[in-house]
Amino acid sequence: MRGSRRPDLLRPEILPDLLNTTAKCRPLQPALIWGARTIAYGELGEAAALIAGALGRRGAMTGQVLGLFLPRGAELLLAQAGISGSGSAWLPFDAGTPLERIQVCLASAQAKGLVTTRAWLPRLHGLSVPVWAVEDLLAENKPLGTPCPAQPDDPAYVIFTSGSTGTPKGIVISHRSICHFLRSENAVLGITEKDRVYQGFSVAFDMSFEEIWISYLVGATLWIAPPALVGDPDALAQTLARERITVLHAVPTLVSLIQDPLSGVRLINLGGEACPDALAQRLVRPGRAVFNTYGPTETSVSASLAELKAGEPVTIGLPLPNYGMLVVDENRRPLPAGAVGELCVFGPGLALGYLGMPQLTAERFVANPLATGTADALMYLTGDLARIDPGGPVHCLGRADNQVKIRGFRVELDEISAVLNAQPGVGTGAVVVRPLAGGDELVAFVVAAKNERPSGETLRQALAARLPHYMLPAHFEMVAELPRLASGKINLGALRSLPLQLKAAAESAYVPQSETEAVLFAALAKLFPGRVLRPAADFFDDLGGHSLLVARLVSRLRQDGRYASLSVQDIYRERRLGAIAGAMAALHRQKAATMPARAKMSTARRSLCGLAQAVVIPFFVLLNMADWLAPFFVYHYFTGDPGDRIWVAVLYSLATFVVARFLNFGVAIAGKWLAAGRLRPGRYPLWGVTYFRWWLAGRFFELPDVYLLASTPWMPLYLRAMGARVGRDVMIDTISLGAPDLLTVADGASIGTFVNFENARVEAGELILGPVSIGREVVVESYAVMENDTAIGESAQLRGQSALAAGRSIPAGEIWDGAPARKTDRVAEILPPRPQIGFARRWAQALVFGAAAIVVSVLFFLPTFPAFMLIDWVDAHTLDIFDSELNPAAAFGFFFMLAIPAAALFVVCTALVTAALRWLLPHQQPGRFSVHSFAFGRKKFMAQILDGSLRELHGLYASVYAPTWLRCLGVKVGRNAEVSTAEGMVPELLELGDDSFIADGAMLGDEEQRGGWMILQPTKIGSRSFVGNGAYVPDGTVVPDDVLIGVQTRAPENDQMQPGQTWMGSPPLLLPAREQLTGFPESLSFRPSPLRRVGRGLVEALRIVLPLALVIAAGYLIIILVMPLAEDYGWGFTVANALALAGCVYGVASFLFVVALKWVLVGRYRPRAAPMWTAFVWFSEAVTNLYESLAVPNLLDHLRGTPALPWALRLLGVKIGRGVYLNTTDITEFDCVTIGDEAELNSLCGPQTHLFEDRVMKIGLVEIGRRVTVGPRATILYDTQVGEGVRLGPLTLVAKGEQLPAHTHWEGAPAAPVREAGEA
Amino acid sequence: MNPGEVSIYHWPQMPALPPAGRSVLVRVSTDDTRAVARKQVRSALGKILANWSGLAAVELPLLETEQGPVWRGCLAGASLDISLSYAANEGWLALCRGAAVGVDAMVIGVFPEMVDVARLYLGPAVVDSLTQAADPAEGFAQAWTAREAYLKCLKRGLVEWSPAEILLPVEWFSVTLEDATGLVVAMATGSHICQDAMIML
Structure with a gap:
């Protein structure tokens, strides 16, 4: 199978040509971003030329190899480009490569020198080649006199992999091959100069070419990841978003650990290992291309590529342009489509061969039976099994040769054995893979040389100096002789089953050298009792750790708050106990740096603040009392004398009530500005002056009945008057707001019911004030919480029962959900354009809403008058308290007794008036309505009645009377339903099943409101279903029978719910079982006796009327006590003082x-x-x-x-x-x-x-x-x-x-x- | 999958070749050393596959990988996935044609940080069930083996539970053995998982 023919991609060019072309064409385009430093292409080209010049003066030339060994960073890439510019090939080493291996590879490649950094010069002392620091090369500041002398067929780089001969094998790639690969792959990927590319791979891994040199080819910007970020999925996701990365090349394992949807990344290129189908399905989405690449190093990075599609299985796709693939049998004869055989690659990407290994090169790079000319005369035997479907794609089925994979690394056992055999004291050694401590591990068998007794630890250290960590045997078994086959060869099969003498690495106990080590070793001692623990021990290999033990260790360590963010990946990554302790210490240091320092508590400041608060609280008590005491006074002022007319008194009293209620808005606005002024963002001492100002502003803000303005044009006006910036066409329902001055709501935003803008909060002894910014056409659904320093971009959405914590923001157009809020894949239903109305209608609507607010206010005060009349009539015909000299306590007792039936009368009258109103209005229908429609006004009117009832008739809820009350409002309530203080109900569209239970503060059937539209849908709670405290059930939800929606839980989508389930959290999680409390008969839970019903009814009737009776009785008593003062001193300061005192009392x-x-x-x-x-x-x-x-x-x-x-x-x-x-x-x-x-x-x-x-x-x-x-x-x-x-x-x-x-x-x-x- | 749909074969009882998409579970009594146990399970595996494929043991296209034995190619027109687990002198061998499979076995036992481990790796739903379970140790073993079987089915290593984790649809089988072993065995079968994706390159 051949990839597409693209002669235009086959060019006689070298890597420096690609970089220099971009540097000339786009000198100012950012090429590298490393921390705070940005290097433009022009600068990169110049730096590469300077390094090339310095190397040239040191003798570097075409065909030579120079080592490249620097820590991750911009200098590494400058040095890489510089070596290339000098005409030499670079030989890269990972930062963790042992010196011994560097030496071996340099010698094998006959390298002429090594480029490093000044800081690493001391550790490279003793190398047999010259070592140069990149800083010194740059400091010479003199470029190469002539252009790069390399030719397209000269080597561009050498990469070493594990080799079976005991010496790693170097793969040599020419400029022509790699340049063709870059063009060929990007012809499919389509990376452009507009992209920002994440650079996370080690340069010792050839996938780094896809990151680095494709970017150089097109002029894209490389963002170089710091070492701490590589391999940390959580931090990586945040970084990708913050740095606006658009292209990510990665191994599937890393991406699979990222939970974030990576919404800003438009292209993901996976390679280096198999891509799980599930991962592909998760990553593929509209607007993003996801690729899976395949290719051994010997074929220049990649040879084939598949674009992954939703619903399609993952394959390795089709050959890249100009590449070819075929499957051969053991005689290297091509196999037909569908047959399984060894996969071969041919084309212009093939390596020049193995460095200094002509025989191995000839074995692996063989004649291509499908050759059409010299360009594809050879093919590379990959050693992978594959199957090619007719017409493609290619399916890779795993390794065919004797290489093994240990923890993902390709390893030649013979290479380890060869190194082992070279150690002093080792007579003969062999390495096999065999099960150890629950997993396959490398085990070395060693026959000691005569008169020698090498220890396992000595051998481990010796091998560690020459081999990467993944090639170190987990166990060294000393044996008298190695089992051999008849041929004399070592019997590896027998070695795999030879019993092992496993011992701890050391006999003596180790004393932890730090507190972190002590914590770690204490936890390990519980998991591995009796084992000797040393920092050098490997958790898995030496201690026999496995996944459950890792989980248990991490769980134990996380109990200590210092290590609460330790993860299993930390253990898998570090492995050795010393390294794990090091990682823990680093976590602790970083945690200490990020924990907010606690401000010192001052008792004097707290006392002073408390004193100031005590002074002003009576003022608020007075204002609060004035609401109901003023109309109380007025009524009694105009009654009691002969000739007084009740209806006149009622009228004056009602007028006073309305004036007092709405005057509070003015008082609140004036008070806030006079007493507190404008608050600024910042951190202020708790109980300090700014804290007091904020607290005072809050008291003023909460003074009036703001709920009466919910979803009306008056709410934005009130918020603006309190300091908030609110745009046009904004719809705001009931909200809590920490600091109005720091709220910005742009045009067209919709804010749902009981949204909490908590932009002022106390933490670590400080008051934190910060802005909340809501963009244009944003929707914040009900029960959402936003803390300080949060923002929502234009047309974005924060769903119900979601939390946006301090410092977080939602980009424009995205929908976020849950606590904590995360981006979802939801797409909002498109609504018609926002309905528009004229100025006159807008004001007329505002007036209607204002009138409705007055009606709702009056509605809950009107039934007071029959209560007054009853008390006055009884009083006048019995004790005549008003004109008697009865002491206050006795008077209060008398009025209290009278007020009990009066309060009951009040409740009944309120219910009847409300029910009458509801039946007079047209029935609420489901559907979509403009916010300027009558249906909207009607819905909001009923919502205000419900809100009012929660305040004025609080006792009705969670009682046996609640279902009756709700039926009056139009809710369909089943038998034996229990309803507590539910919010957000649309009564006529709500149905509660038999035996259902609605707990305190549940949001039930809350409507959707956005873009100038309100969408109403029926909501149903099934029989025996339970909605927990503070739960959120949006309208349109149909909860099946016997379902439990837990505390503070968002109800799942309808199609997710089944009868009998339990859901908890936001987003909701399905719990497997619910706690069954047994031992109580149904007669005490679901089916009480009539006597118990009566008993509960009586207790709850008392609890409903008692608060009302107390208010009424207190009102009468205060009239009796204060009225004489009014008569003596007039309605001035004395009366106000007396009323404030009375209120406080x-x-x-x-x-x-x-x-x-x-x-x-x-x-x-x-x-x-x-x-x-x-x-x-x-x-x-x-x-x-x-x-x-x-x-x-x-x-x-x-x-x-x-x-x-x-x-x-x-x-x-x-x-x-x-x-x-x-x-x-x-x-x-x-x-x-x-x-x-x-x-x-x-x-x-x-x-x-x-x-x-x-x-x-x-x-x-x-x-x-x-x-x-x-x-x-x-x-x-x-x-x-x-x-x-x-x-x-x-x-x-x-x-x-x-x-x-x-x-x-x-x-x-x-x-x-x-x-x-x-x-x- | 319902418990009744999965037959547990006790080796040397020879299982029949399952239809595509269905799994078989083979229980192999083993020696107490892991090394010998693995050899015994592989021996059983070889004999089963030889029986199914008609090939001699040496001809079986079995490849030992980091994740265990891998069947290269097709068997009766479909891929074959293999998963192994060991616990308490028992080896467990799950075989599935045309779909991915993961198996995990564990001895029921109590350890002090059980709830914490469950909270971190199994999620609040499991914690909730453990706090209410009559036998939390068995509940934990069931949940843990299910999690491990699921991850094995996806060829993934252990990861902390996350509310953002997307659980892929798999078919479940879990059984607590009513004998002296005190073992819980769980098996997950994912018919959507491509065989190509399961083999490390």
Whole structure:
């Protein structure tokens, strides 16, 4: 089989011609990038000429060979080009080549010198050839007087491979062959001057030609990888993206370890080993070409090439242009298509032969039976078995000769035996491959010379000086004689089964020389008890390690936070214990360099900040109270006297309510700018002045009911007023926002429900403020989290329940998903162009939304009046408290008793009014709607009602009354369904199956919104299915029966789910089994008795009305107490002070009431399991509910971010250390939580100390260690221990039973260790 | 694949040539030294392949590679993949025509870092199942052998579990032997994996 005929590629040229042509044509084009240094082609050409000149003056000339031995870097490539320019051929050595082998190869090639670097001159002392430093050659600054004297048929380079004679064999390639190869392969690959090419191969490996010299040929830019990067898949992926690499040549093994989709790489060329089909399928994608190349060194790098296609098996393709391939039998006769035989290659790429080995050359380069002339007279016998299909492609089937492969390296056993036999003390030696310690290994058998006793260790060291590490025998077996065949030859078969006397390498114990060694050896001692461990020992060869033992070792070592990013690849790469310890030490150093230094905690600063916060908190309490107390006052001001008219009082009261509510927006804006000003990005001391300003700005930002503006044109206006930069046609639903000044949202962006822009957070004793940038037409779906210093490029998308941690960005047009967010292959459905409306309609819509917000506000206040009327009527006809001298406590008690039925009346009225409204509106239909349509407005109106109900009727949720309430709103709720505080519901498009369970904070049926369109689809939760706390179920999801969607989990796609499954995480993972809690009868979990239903109903009815009753009673009491002050001193400072004081007293009293109730009803929380239909669960849920609806809004919410919050939580039973920063109140089973000194819990995060599983509440402990930082919206499930100094990223889910080692960094759902930037 | 679809042959019971895409699993009682065990398994392998191909043992196109024995060429019109594993005086030999196969065997046993190893290499789903399993050691052995069999099927070395890992579709077989060996054996068969891709060049 022949490749295409391309005479134009056959040119009489040499390598320097290619480089010089590009240097002349594109002198300014960047040729090499090495660290911060960029070398243009002109500069490269000049440097090569200088080196060539210096070498020429030292006698270098055509036909000679010069060694090339430098560390990875630009100088290496300059020296390579310089040698070529001098007319000599270069002989490259890998940086790790032993001196002995260098000497052998130089001697074999009759090299005239060696080019190295100054730093390596001392180690090369003793070589028999002159050694020159490239720096000295360049310093002469004098180019070669005449052009390169080499001719096309002169040798261009020599590469040595393992040889069977004991001496490595040098393969000589001519300029003509390699130049043709470069043109021939690139005729298929199509690399251009616009490409940025990754240079990762050693120059001793001929695939480096594809990187280096094809780039020189076309003028592409080479990005030279630093040594630490080569072989590190994680870092490599990041680097490829950062450096905008477009072309990657690599061995499949390396690429297979990269999880990143390598989206910026347009061409991947695989070679050097077989390419797994699965890898090809993963890499192939539109816009990227993936090639698989094949070729021995003897055929100039590659001889054939296949472009890999999706769904097609991997082959080695077709011969390159002008190349040919055939398959022959043992008599070298061509075989027909489809037959298996030895693969032969012919064409212009063939090597000149083996250096100084004419016999071997004649054996391997033989007459081509298909020759058409002198150009293809010879063919090379590859030693590989192959089959050629009719018309191609070629299938390579493995090796046919006696070479062996050890850990991927081609090795001639005879070469090792020859070196072994040359050692002093060795009489006869032979090397075979045989199983050892679970794998095939090289084993040397040695008969000692007379009166000699060489030790295995001595021989190992002697061989290590001459052979690469992969050619070193794993074991040296001393024998009296070698078994021989009748012919007298060594019986290798018998050697393979000869029993071995395996011993430890040394008898004496080794004392670790460093702490890292001590840690390593301690771990190894557990895995290999009784074995002597020495740094020189090989984990696999000497200790018998295998994959499970590697896994166990790495797992043990990662328990130590210093080595948390150690991987199995580190062990496989380093092998020897000393080298493994070295790698561990390097990891530790890099980790120490990347860990944020912790700012020193100042008690005085903390106290001062706390004092300042204590001064301003009453102001916010007053504003908070004014919302409901002002209309309360007004109503009672206009009632009670003869002639007062109720409807007038109601009207004035409602007006006051609306004014007070919307005045808060003005107060918030003015307050933010007056008190806090504009905040700048940076790191500031916790509890310092900037921290206080940020905290104060946050209090102002959260003051008004921002949810009323969700998805309306008013939201961008409010955000702009608070300092954010928001473009046109931006749609923003409910968000949390750390620092509005640092938010930029470009035109047309869509931000979903409960998106958290956490661009202000506390870490390591500092407040970190950084920008969040959202590009044009970007979509950020609901429940997504973005930290500081993040950006999303134009038209990109961050999917629901995804987290973009600090410092990360999403390139334009990409869709990212998961926690942590990663690029996906998803393609967004194309929508029609954004609907446009005129100015007038835009404003009319804004006014309608404003009116709707007022209606929703009023909706939840209107039912207050029947409650007032009831109390006033009862009061007037009984005790007449207003006009009596009853003491405040008695008055409060009286009003509280009256308020209980009044509150019940309030709840019923609210439900009825809401239901009436919902039935008056047209039914919501699925489909695609413009954001300017009535359907959109209707959907948002209902969403506001739901949001309002979550705030005002919080107690209804997670109760037996919740299904009824949701049915009123239009949700189809099955029998015995349990629904807690679910968000994002589109009621008429939501169906909850029988016995389904929706836990706290689940996002259910949230709609898609982008590009000016809203897409609504029905959502269904199957019978007995469970949606966990904070889970995300986008609309259109159909959850089958009996499926569990875990805590903080994104529901999978519909076609992924089957009944009975359990899913966890984002992106979701299918769990094999779910915990079955047995021992509880169905009567306590799913099928309670009527008596238990009544019991629970009563407890929950009380928990619903109690908070409302308290508010009403407190309101009446405050009126009685403050009204006389108003009459005496007017409506001025005195009344304001009194109301602030009253508010604070009310807040503290509410909190103390919850504290008392908790200790009386539940006592101390302890780990336990309790079925849902038992009193413990009802009381526990009641306490939680009252905590969330009374204690949090009235007091604890104001204390977030202050030193006072830990004190308050201690009263509830939380064990909290000193100096803790808490910006969250999300704690439920208080006694089960321990928080260590100086820990930092950022917003919306929290320990989840209970879960409901199959209607059983299971409670466990959460221990958060000292100086732990918990990121925004991170959740720590029960039965976990988070070690000292651990950092948890945003939206991280620490799963049940986890124990996170100290000083480690975790992120993701479920949590996974983070490999810090810079860690090798 | 269902357990019923895979027959375990106890050597010297001779398995029949399987249809393309199907695997056979052969259990070989071996000596306790690994070297001898490997020889015994290879002996059994040679006899099976000789029986299937009709060739003499010396004519078998078997090549010893770093990954174990490789069958060069076709057998009854399809490629043949071979995978071996050893544990507790048992050698396990999986053979599959026209598809890739991986087999792994392991003695069920408890070791202290089991959950940590599972978390790192098997993923949270397995950790979750282990914490709930009646017999975590057996659960671990099942998951570990499945992982190793899968990786062997793909001719890959051990790698840490990653949420971004793309699991390729393979057919599974796993069995815990109800005898004194306390062994778990798992086999993965990937009919999509090209034979060319499995042999190192």
